[in-house]
Amino acid sequence: MPSAAARMRTLPVGSVGVRASGWWGMMCLIGTEAALFAYLLFSYYYFAVQFGRSFLPNELPSVRLSGPDTLILILSSVAVWWGERGIRQGSTVRLAIGLLLGSVLGAVFVGIQYLEWLDKPFVLSADSYSSLYFTITGFHMAHVAVGVLILVVLLAWSVLGYFDRVRHAAVSIGAIYWHFVDAVWLAIFFTFYVTPYLGW
Amino acid sequence: MRKLILTLALAAISDPAGAHAGGGRADFSWSLEPWVLASLGAAALAYGIGLARIRAEAGDRIVGGGNVAAFLAGLAVLFTALASPVDTLSDDLFSMHMVQHLLLMLVAAPLMVWSRPFLVFLWALPRSLRRSFGRFPARRGAARALNLLSHPVFVWSAFCGVFAFWHIPGPYGLALRHESVHILEHACFFASGYAFWAVVMSPGGRRRLEYGASVLYVGTAAVLSGLPGALIILTDRPFYPIHAEGAARWGLTALEDQHLAGLIMWIPAGFIYLAAICILFALWMREADRRAAAFARSMxxxxxxxxxxxxxxxxxxxxxxxxxxxxxxxxxxxxxxxxxxxxxxxxxxxxxxxxxxxxxxxxxxxxxxxxxxxxxxxxxxxxxxxxxxxxxxxxxxxxxxxxxxxxxxxxxxxxxxxxx
CATH class of the missing domain: 2.60.40.420 (Cupredoxins -  blue copper proteins)
Known part of the structure; x- marks a missing residue:
């Protein structure tokens, strides 16, 4: 044992593998946030079944901005996944590039979402649709903002050399949150931008 | 109001003759479509041949009586859902259509999973074909694709997504108007149901998901698939005007029929999920006992x-x-x-x-x-x-x-x- 300890120049940071307490904490957080978004989307569908198509705004939501935005978010997930695969093979550089791309694309997503908000002819208090639109996309944007912050912190840590092939639990925990936020966006996108065109 | 619906519905189901008052002619015939019968027959034949070959080589260790019984029961449920009056009635009643969908996803699918069909069908093939097909999942690309497609998160999302999507009035109406879309809809239900239950059932003894996670997996799907049911019940507007005429034949308004369907989606389906959760929980406890005993032996x-x-x-x-x-x-x-x-x-x-x-x-x-x-x-x-x-x-x-x-x-x- 002393020889193994002596071979290590610095003490290791973080746990081996992903099953750290942080992992379970993140799983619980994802559980609560998934329930939050399930309720929010259920409210949307509840209003939709109560009022029918009159619930929708006159101008149906367009995929002009939200379509590319969805692609950007998916790409950011792919970038983070690629970076995480990199650190599993011991490449800190690949991890840093993946996290940088992921956080930049995440920030671009928030920017385009904000443009779409400005583009809407209605405000938060106009009717039940507008309230739900801003509440749900607003909650999601807050989650994306938190996710970008997490990715930036992870990027800083990876540049500082805190991660290696064995010890990178924080990266896996942050990445799973990011993928979750993206999956929630797909559900929101389907709800707001696809269901109005399915005919009901 | 709710009481009235149930009374009407029960009357309609238990006494079709008495429900004719709604006008038109209530159809209670069998729908013996050749392609459905041919597919079920071909599946039974292939299973029989494969079973005979496996039994000749390995006795009943690999595919036991329970697996064969599950196959026969699964086949009977598929026949009931697709060829019996359940199918004919589902043209009229949305509620009966819901029964049909639940039979496909929650009854036929798990029974078929338990019968180990892929293994047995593989044995029905001639030896040379069996070899090449049997090796297919071991190929690198195929193994990765299969691994991804059978990943619990993906299967869970597909199962819940498919279930919700096909009950949105647009796609639902499309399926009812076009026979090919209807077949696609039913294939989606059965395939996603099969994949869903294959994650938590292990007829071959190798589990894809451990018991604790399996309980969460089924439990969350149960809660989520109750939500469309709630939406269908909590409204005073009929979503599926296509059923208005059919429902009238059974003395129901479209809305009553729809409320009934929502309740079927919510409560009887909930019982099936609950039963699955109870079984998984019992197996989980049994496994914990075994582990404790093994631990004591290693003491x-x-x-x-x-x-x-x-x-x-x-x-x-x-x-x-x-x-x-x-x-x-x-x-x-x-x-x-x-x-x-x-x-x-x-x-x-x-x-x-x-x-x-x-x-x-x-x-x-x-x-x-x-x-x-x-x-x-x-x-x-x-x-x-x-x-x-x-x-x-x-x-x-x-x-x-x-x-x-x-x-x-x-x-x-x-x-x-x-x-x-």
Missing amino acids: PTLAALIACAALLGGCGEGTEASSEAGGIGNVQRGAALISQFGCPACHTIPGIAGADGLVGPPLTKMGRRGYVAGVLRNTPENMTRWIRRPQAIVPGNAMPDMGISEDQARDITAYLYTLR
Whole structure:
């Protein structure tokens, strides 16, 4: 044992593998946030079944901005996944590039979402649709903002050399949150931008 | 209001003749479509051929009676859903359509999973084809794709997504107007149901998901698939005008029919999920029991540590109970008995003073050895038997019967099992 300890120049940071307490904490957080978004989307569908198509705004939501935005978010997930695969093979550089791309694309997503908000002819208090639109996309944007912050912190840590092939639990925990936020966006996108065109 | 719906619905289902008052003619016939019958027949034939071949090679170990019964039951449910009056009625009633969908996803699919169809169908193929098909999942690309497609998160999302999507009025109406879309809809239900239950059921003994996670997996799907049911019930507007005329034939308004469908989606389906959760929970507890028993069997290691601590600290009194923990015998008494019976004269035994004999085999790491005396599997029972009557087991060998009692032999075994 002393020889193994002596071979290590610095003490290791973080746990081996992903099953750290942080992992379970993140799983619980994802559980609560998934329930939050399930309720929010259920409210949307509840209003939709109560009022029918009159619930929708006159101008149906367009995929002009939200379509590319969805692609950007998916790409950011792919970038983070690629970076995480990199650190599993011991490449800190690949991890840093993946996290940088992921956080930049995440920030671009928030920017385009904000443009779409400005583009809407209605405000938060106009009717039940507008309230739900801003509440749900607003909650999601807050989650994306938190996710970008997490990715930036992870990027800083990876540049500082805190991660290696064995010890990178924080990266896996942050990445799973990011993928979750993206999956929630797909559900929101389907709800707001696809269901109005399915005919009901 | 709710009571009225149920009364009407029950009347409509139990007494079709009495419900004709709504006007039109209520259709209660069978829908024996050739392609449905042909597919079911082909599946049964393939299963029969595969089963016969497997039985000829391996008996009933791989595909047992339970698996075959599940296949027959699954086939019967598919026939009921697709060819019986359930199918004919589902043209009229949204509620009966819901019954049909639930039969496909929640009854036929798990039964079919239990029957191990892919394995049996593979055996129905000629040998050469069987080889190439059998190797397919092992190919690198195919293995990755299959792994991704059968990933619990993906399957769960697909199952919930498919279920919700096809009950949105647009896609639902499209399926009812076009036969090909209707077939696609039913194929989606059955395939996603099959994939869903395959994650939590393990007829081959290899689980994709452990029990605790399986309970969460089924539980969350159950809650989520109740939500569309709630939406269908919590409205005063009929979503599926296509059923208005059909429902009237059974004396129901479209809205009553729709409320009934929502309740079927919510409550009977909920019972099936609940049953699955109960079974998984019971299996989980059983597995925990098994693990605890296996842990107790592996306890001698711990007992040895405790014994060492006791020897070092010289506090034998306090650890007396703990050194019984192995469930075999008392480790310290065993060590004393080994010296008392003179074992050290012939054997090298770690931890016993003066035990460096070279007559018999050394007993180092005895707890990890495979055999006792080269003839008995190394289990506590066999070790005890051997220590008591070595001459009865291998007559003429060098180890004498020492007149050791059962309890003493167990204590000695307990000590020997601490040597790992």
